[in-house]
Amino acid sequence: MERSASNWADEASARVSGLADDVNERFKDASAGLRDLDEQTRAFVKQSPFVALAAAVAGGFLLGRLLSRL
Amino acid sequence: MANEHQNESVRAEGAGREQPFGREQPGREQPGREQQRDGGRRTSRPLRIQERGREAYRDAQHLASTLEQAVDEIGQFLREQAEQRPYTSLATAAGVGYVLGGGVPSRLTRFLFGLGSRLAIEMFLHEFIGDAARQPSAAPGSTASRSAS
Numbered sequence: 001m002e003r004s005a006s007n008w009a010d011e012a013s014a015r016v017s018g019l020a021d022d023v024n025e026r027f028k029d030a031s032a033g034l035r036d037l038d039e040q041t042r043a044f045v046k047q048s049p050f051v052a053l054a055a056a057v058a059g060g061f062l063l064g065r066l067l068s069r070l
Numbered sequence: 071m072a073n074e075h076q077n078e079s080v081r082a083e084g085a086g087r088e089q090p091f092g093r094e095q096p097g098r099e100q101p102g103r104e105q106q107r108d109g110g111r112r113t114s115r116p117l118r119i120q121e122r123g124r125e126a127y128r129d130a131q132h133l134a135s136t137l138e139q140a141v142d143e144i145g146q147f148l149r150e151q152a153e154q155r156p157y158t159s160l161a162t163a164a165g166v167g168y169v170l171g172g173g174v175p176s177r178l179t180r181f182l183f184g185l186g187s188r189l190a191i192e193m194f195l196h197e198f199i200g201d202a203a204r205q206p207s208a209a210p211g212s213t214a215s216r217s218a219s
Contacts, residue, residue, distance in 0.1 A: 041156065041157075042156050045152050045153070045156040045159070045160065046152070046153050046156070049148060049149050049152035049153065049159075050145075050148070050149075052152065052156075052159075052160060052163075053148065053152060053159060053160070053163040054163075056159075056160040056161075056163035056164040056167065057163045057164065057166055057167035057170070058167060059164055059167060060163065060164035060165060060166065060167025060168035060169075060170075060171065060173075061167035061168070061170050061171035062167075062171065063164070063167070063168055063171065063173060064167065064168035064169065064170065064171025064172055064173025064174070064176075065171040065172065065173070067173045067176045067178050067179065068171065068172040068173050068175065068176045069176075070176050070177055070178050
C-alpha cells in the first residue's frame with residue numbers, strides 16, 4: 001500500500017516535471033518566435049517606413065470599418 | 071478718313087478703360103497700345119501681362135519648392151519616428167486608420183474608451199491619494215506626534 005502510494009507520487013512528480021519542461025520549452029520557442037518577429041518588424045519598418053505606415057493605416061481603417069458595424 | 075475714325079475710337083476706348091494703377095497717360099499713347107510708367111520706365115500692356123505672367127510663374131515655382139520642402143520635412147520626420155519608435159508609429163498610424171474607418175462611434179470603442187478612462191481616473195486618484203496620504207507622515211509634525219503617542 002505504502003509502496004504503491006510512493007510509486008504514484010513518483011509518477012505524478014515525473015509527470016509534473018515533464019509538463020513543466022514542456023511548458024518551459026514552449027515558452028522558449030514562443031519567446032524566440034516573438035524576438036524574430038520583433039526583429040523582422042523593426043527591420044521592415046526601418047527599410048520601408050512609408051509602406052509599413054500605410055499598411056498600418058489600412059489595417060486600422062479595415063478594423064474600424066468592421067467594428068463600426070458592431 | 072476711316073483710319074482717323076478708328077484711331078479716335080481706339081483713343082476713346084483707351085481713355086474710358088479702367089486704369090489699374092492710375093499710371094496710364096492716354097495723351098501719349100500710340101493707337102492700339104496703352105502705355106504705363108512702371109518704376110520710371112514705360113511698358114506696354116502686352117509687356118505688362120508678360121511681366122505678370124512671369125511673376126505668377128515665379129510665385130508658382132516658389133510655392134512648389136516650398137511645398138516640396140514641406141513634404142520632404144514631413145517625410146524625414148516620419149522616417150525618423152518610424153526608425154526610433156517603430157511600434158508607436160505603427161500604432162498611431164493604425165489609430166488614424168481606425169478613426170478614418172469610422173470605428174470611433176462603435177459600441178466596442180465606447181466600451182474601451184470608458185474602461186480606459188475609468189482606469190486612468192482610478193490610477194490618477196490612487197496616485198494622488200497615495201501622495202496625499204504619504205505627505206503627512208513625511209511631515210516633521212506628524213512624526214513628532216507619532217513618537218509622542
